[in-house]
Amino acid sequence: MRVLRHTRPSLLGAALAVALAGAARAAQPAVWLERMNHALTELDYEGTFAHWQGGRVQMLRIIHRIENGVISERLESLDGSGRELIRSGTRLTCYLPDRREVLVERVPPDSSLLARLPVYDKHLARFYAIHAGPHMRVDRHDTRLITVMPRDRYRYGYRLWIDRAGMPLKIQLWNVRHGGQIIEQIAFATLSIVPHIPNSAFTPHLSTVGYRWLRNQSAPPPPSARLAWNALWLPPGFHMATHVVQVMPGTPGPVDHLVYTDGLASVSVFVERRVEPRAVYPVIEAARMGASHVFSTIVDGHRVTAVGQAPALTVRSIATSVRAVPVTATARPQ
Amino acid sequence: MNEELDSQLSAMFDDELPAAECELLARRLSRDDTLKSRWGRYALMGAVIRAERGVVLQSAVAGRVTAALSSEPQLADGTAGAPPYEGFRSASAWLRVVSGAGLAAAVAVVSILWLRWHALGPIGGPQQMASVSVRGAAHATAGAAVDGFMVPAASTQAASLMPPTALADYVVAHSAYAWPFSGEGLLSSFMAQDSRSLAPPARPEQRALGHGHASAAAH
Numbered sequence: 001m002r003v004l005r006h007t008r009p010s011l012l013g014a015a016l017a018v019a020l021a022g023a024a025r026a027a028q029p030a031v032w033l034e035r036m037n038h039a040l041t042e043l044d045y046e047g048t049f050a051h052w053q054g055g056r057v058q059m060l061r062i063i064h065r066i067e068n069g070v071i072s073e074r075l076e077s078l079d080g081s082g083r084e085l086i087r088s089g090t091r092l093t094c095y096l097p098d099r100r101e102v103l104v105e106r107v108p109p110d111s112s113l114l115a116r117l118p119v120y121d122k123h124l125a126r127f128y129a130i131h132a133g134p135h136m137r138v139d140r141h142d143t144r145l146i147t148v149m150p151r152d153r154y155r156y157g158y159r160l161w162i163d164r165a166g167m168p169l170k171i172q173l174w175n176v177r178h179g180g181q182i183i184e185q186i187a188f189a190t191l192s193i194v195p196h197i198p199n200s201a202f203t204p205h206l207s208t209v210g211y212r213w214l215r216n217q218s219a220p221p222p223p224s225a226r227l228a229w230n231a232l233w234l235p236p237g238f239h240m241a242t243h244v245v246q247v248m249p250g251t252p253g254p255v256d257h258l259v260y261t262d263g264l265a266s267v268s269v270f271v272e273r274r275v276e277p278r279a280v281y282p283v284i285e286a287a288r289m290g291a292s293h294v295f296s297t298i299v300d301g302h303r304v305t306a307v308g309q310a311p312a313l314t315v316r317s318i319a320t321s322v323r324a325v326p327v328t329a330t331a332r333p334q
Numbered sequence: 335m336n337e338e339l340d341s342q343l344s345a346m347f348d349d350e351l352p353a354a355e356c357e358l359l360a361r362r363l364s365r366d367d368t369l370k371s372r373w374g375r376y377a378l379m380g381a382v383i384r385a386e387r388g389v390v391l392q393s394a395v396a397g398r399v400t401a402a403l404s405s406e407p408q409l410a411d412g413t414a415g416a417p418p419y420e421g422f423r424s425a426s427a428w429l430r431v432v433s434g435a436g437l438a439a440a441v442a443v444v445s446i447l448w449l450r451w452h453a454l455g456p457i458g459g460p461q462q463m464a465s466v467s468v469r470g471a472a473h474a475t476a477g478a479a480v481d482g483f484m485v486p487a488a489s490t491q492a493a494s495l496m497p498p499t500a501l502a503d504y505v506v507a508h509s510a511y512a513w514p515f516s517g518e519g520l521l522s523s524f525m526a527q528d529s530r531s532l533a534p535p536a537r538p539e540q541r542a543l544g545h546g547h548a549s550a551a552a553h
Contacts, residue, residue: 246507259511268508289505307508 029132029146030120032162036146037116039166042066046201047191048078053184053290062113065197072202073113086202087113095204095211102208104215114168114186117148117158117264124263127151127237136161138169139188148264153177154235154314155265165193173291175311183309184291229256229271229304233321235314237262260318267308267318271299284320286312295319339369 039045046063059078065071075085082097087107094103120130133145141163148158161170169191173184230240242259256271284297293315296305299322306319342359362369 242511257507259508261511266508266511268504268511270504270507292505292508294505305504307504 029130032132032144032146032166033117033120033130033160035166036160036162036168037166040064040114040116040168041110041112043165043167044194044197045167045191046194046197047188049186049188049191051184051186052182059189063197063201064113065201071109071112072197074202075113076205082206084204084206085113086204088202093204095206095208097206100211102211102213104213121263123237127155127262128157128264133159138163139191141169141191143169150176152236153311154238155262155310156183167191167193173309177311228325229258229269229322230325231258231260231269231318231321232323232325233317234260235262235317238267238318241266258322265308265310265314267306267310267315269318269322270305270307271322272303272305284316286316300324 044065046061048059048061051058051060061074061076061078063072063074065073070089071087072089073085073087077083082095084095086093086095090106090109092105092107094105096102118124120128127150129149129151131147131149133147136143136145138161143161143163146160146162148160150157156173157176159170159172159174160168162168167188168186170187171185172182175181175183238260239262240258241261242257244257245254246257247254253273255273256269258269258271260267260269284295286296287294291309292307293310293312294305294307295312295316296303297319298304302324304319304322306315306322308315308318342355
């Protein structure tokens with residue numbers, strides 16, 4: 001008895017402490033993001049959502065299943081085009097009835113149509129803050145608003161309405177510094193966690209008789225041996241993550257594709273090897289296409305184009321700092 | 335619009351429409367411009383009710399809604415609150431997921447159909463930066479953002495550096511690295527409504543899928 005009397009309060013205290021710690025952790029915004037990442041990759045679900053971008057709305061239906069580690073997905077346009085995209089493991093097939101074509105591509109086995117957010121580590125924490133907002137009701141579900149706030153003007157933020165299952169019922173990419181302008185949004189009209197999705201859900205609705213099938217077959221061209229391109233200035237936290245060579249439609253030769261990222265936002269720089277006449281003033285052209293800013297200029301006779309779903313300042317600054325540099329030189333992030 | 339349909343739409347936004355009917359309505363919504371317009375209005379009103387930022391209302395009705403709700407508390411912008419969480423794993427996984435995927439490139443032909451070059455006006459805003467001449471290479475020095483731009487008059491109407499389709503190709507190629515919820519660019523590729531207004535499709539030999547050439551093959 002004496003032992004019991006002595007230990008009961010301790011046990012209760014410990015249990016209370018554990019419960020409080022658990023509750024505190026559950027309230028952390030990062031836990032909600034972890035939960036969302038888990039749900040997007042581990043749950044089987046189907047839903048209908050509106051994708052808003054640049055003032056346009058399209059309705060889409062998505063089905064996602066993971067079975068024995070193999071991801072199957074279906075994306076279907078509800079806008080009358082009949083376009084379907086079916087992914088099974090590493091095979092991605094796009095059915096385009098309006099063009100009577102089928103495109104086939106290989107994809108990484110762990111990629112997903114609604115991808116996860118990157119892990120929120122110390123690097124990202126330097127440039128983004130995450131906050132848990134109020135509980136809100138979206139599509140008949142209780143959700144928690146999680147906000148990813150950029151700490152400077154070089155990147156956009158995110159807002160995610162996440163339900164208890166971890167599914168993001170609404171997602172916004174937004175420009176915090178332009179009055180909270182929404183750049184892109186996904187909002188589910190229906191969303192169900194489904195215990196079992198049959199294989200039949202991943203067969204095309206249309207007949208492909210008479211369709212032309214296009215496949216990616218050839219190897220990428222080699223990188224340029226003579227010139228190395230890099231950005232001499234990058235926004236804080238950005239670094240070059242990828243450098244590939246691509247063949248683009250309408251360009252006579254291969255194009256260097258550089259990708260700069262802070263781990264969340266990314267900007268692509270394309271350098272065409274075709275030599276252009278040198279201009280007295282390096283003209284830069286700007287455009288917006290959907291949610292992307294585009295800046296194009298001529299550098300040392302080569303056309304340089306930067307594209308990114310980032311503020312114009314970020315894309316423009318990177319575009320105008322690209323130069324041909326010695327192979328050993330690297331960009332110097334701030 | 336008939337009353338029943340209007341009622342259904344209203345119920346959808348009041349969370350009172352069964353899920354199955356929601357999907358049917360969504361399909362009809364896709365085909366009916368009038369309904370889509372009404373849907374958009376409801377969506378905006380809902381956004382105002384929830385005090386979402388970035389929502390601009392223009393109609394008189396929406397204006398009254400805004401006025402009626404003006405006393406409601408605004409949504410917190412999250413500038414205060416919990417400190418950044420630093421307990422996550424390494425951040426590199428995300429790039430591994432999207433890089434090299436070539437997903438967007440796989441539907442590049444599709445995406446070109448809807449992407450358009452938007453001619454821009456004078457400097458002044460995110461959509462008003464066309465044909466801006468920047469100062470030379472010396473201004474793009476390490477450690478300094480390129481904030482200053484000069485606009486020589488002769489160059490403000492310079493010929494476009496690239497055709498719209500080439501620009502579209504770049505946007506599509508980048509979309510594999512775009513924000514995580516874009517389906518690596520695939521969502522945009524389903525923007526099919528503009529396909530009818532575009533030029534004939536590119537020749538097969540011009541297409542590039544992923545990192546290599548695409549080739550037509552019998553299935």
